[in-house]
Amino acid sequence: MTTLSEARAHGRPAVAAGESDQLHHKWNNTRADFPQVCAHELFEQQVARDPAAVALEFGAQQFSYQQLNERANRMAHHLRRSGVGPDVLVGVCFDRSPQMVVALLAVWKAGGAYVPLDPTYPLERLSFMVGDADTAILLTEEKHRRLFASTTSKVIYLDSDWPMLVREPHDNLAPIASPSNLAYVMYTSGSTGTPKGAMILHRGLVNYLWWAIKAYALGPRLSVPVHSSISFDLTVTSLYAPLLAGGSVELLPEDIAAQNLLAALRRSGDRGLIKITPAHLELLGHQISKGEAAGMSRTFVIGGENLLAESLHLWREAAPETRLINEYGPTETVVGCCVYEVQPGDPHTGSVPIGRPIANTQLYVLDASLEPVPPGVIGELYIGGAGVARGYLNRPELTAERFLADPFSGVPGSHIYKTGDLARYRTDGTLEYLGRADDQVKIRGYRVELGEIEASLAAHPNVQSCTVVAHEDEPGKRVLAAYVVPYDRETPGTDELRGYLRGRLPEYMVPVQIIYLDALPLTPNGKIDRKALPVPSSASSGAGKGGAARNKSEEAVAAIWSELLKLDGIGIHDDFFDLGADSLTATALVAKLRAIFGVDLSLASLFERPTVAGVSEIIDVLVLTSSASNAQAGSGQREEFSL
Secondary structure, eight states: EEHHHHHHHHHEEEEEEEHHHIIITTTTOOOOOOOSHHHHHHHHHHHHOOTSEEEEEEEEEEEEHHHHHHHHHHHHHHHHHHHHOOOOOEEEOOSSSHHHHHHHHHHHHHHHHEEOOOOOOOOHHHHHHHHHOOOOEEEEGGGGGGGGOOOOHHHHHTTHHHHHHHHHHOOOOOOOOTTTTTEEEEEEETTTSSSSEEEEHHHHHHHHHHHHHHTTTTTOOEEEEEEEEETTHHHHHHHHHHHHHHHEEEEEOSSOHHHHHHHHHHHHOOBBBBEEHHHHHHHHHHHSSSSTTSSSEEEEEESSSSOGGGGGGHHHHTTSSEEEEEEEEEEESSSSEEEOOOOOOSSSSSSSBBBOOOOOOEEEEEEEEEEEETTTTTEEEEEEEEEEEOTTTTTTTHHHEEOOOOOSSSSSOOOEEEEEEEEOOOSOOEEEEESSSSSEEEEEEEEEHHHHHHHHHHHTTTTTEEEEEEEEOOOOOTEEEEEEEOOOOOOOOOOHHHHHTTTSSSSGGSSSEEESSOOOBBBBTTBBGGGGGGGOOOGGGGGOOTTOOOSSHHHHHHHHHHHHHHHHHHHTTHHHTTTTTOHHHHHHHHHHHHHHHHHOOOOOHHHHSSSSSHHHHHHHHHHHHHHHHHHHHHTTTTOOOOO
């Protein structure tokens, strides 16, 4: 691996003449035509082509393109009369449901841009986003009324207010937004302690979707499941691409997305693609048989974090006809800007390349002086082209720092985005991702600024100083650990600190492990010496409450938890989720319990009783009930059992 400083130390020029031609003309020659309209206009064109086709499925419900369009139009007419127009921001807060899709389309049709608000986020975070975006209107449902009780924005509840909205016209509205207007503002973690909103334009969104429809071979009658939050980039691909291509979207219930996705994939159907994170893909690989793998989807589009070839073994062996595509791209450049399709002869270990730029996109690997570096030399990745965002909402200084005038395109007013990612070009023009140049990390596909966690933690009255790191407890899986120096007067408990952070940060940003120190180690120049921080242990996770197992069931459950969570000394009253479990781990636990005990533990039961003792008691009842049912079936008698 050659660094830029090493190359220059040996007298090698930054880029030779022939290499410059490759970088600027050959590898970045991605010009392609795409519609100069807004995304919802392409949806309306699809409605006109085949109004009766199924656009949306949600459980037993189905909605045709015409039905979905008319519902969105009724909402849009009301929004436009309420003042929504170009670059007017509207908050949208829903669980995955048909109302969510209606709301998103309605905002666009009215001419505005939406701000996705995840209802699982802490109230403090949602309040900041609503205030920062200065949303004119909030669209939500009655179940989330408490989240916006103190807002000054106008709130419309699509369920309870529908009798009023249904009286609105159902015809398409005259378009008033242009491709240069905002499509949405998506908030991501911010290093200063508060999230930042990336302002995405219709032009960039349409360029990406138009490219994706062709590149991923989407079309009529092909289904795509949506299993992620509207606040996650994955959803942009899996929701809008099929709707613009004439396919159908299968919305999966909230519950636990990983389990619902597995159930959906086991149902028959012609799926055009599944957009998924590497962690989800690996979990699916552990849950299905080789025979099931082949027919699940035509294409897996994998994104959100670094993809290791090891996680693709099952699919490459059992489903060789399935396309496996690594898609790279930050929120600031519309979901995906670079892709690599795994080939049969590729290595089976190590990181999968991120590939080449998509249509109308340029990728530059530059040094600190913004000069291109030669192939094989590591530099920072900058992105130019149609997908570059307008900048960060209300953050002019950060926008100026990260969105720079494009020195290569020759197009007046164009910008390149400074990603903070380290990369290098191979000699064939393929890009490799090599990590970060700063403290940003990816946790389960979500972008996390460690500084935001540190700022929230430092605000606790009993925390004197702190730092947060992401350590790899197994290949490809990072876990957050917080190092805390408390004030002398009182040391806050692990549960107290986690609870405090849960009131301010999304669940995926709450550290799994908390380590208490007398002082943070420092380098000679006074900075925190992260290399000198102690390695987290099981004790720092808070495991070990309530003593040892009392029976065989508790022993087995504790052993499974220890295996899944990579922790020792788990006590019978430890909380599964407080120890660092997430939706993926919960799904894996259910599968393990099924394999060992032959019973199906519902995820609702796990959430209600998330301790070793609680789960063991439920399992004992399920085993007893199952045995009794089998005995009754064998004797020809029928009797209902209830828990």
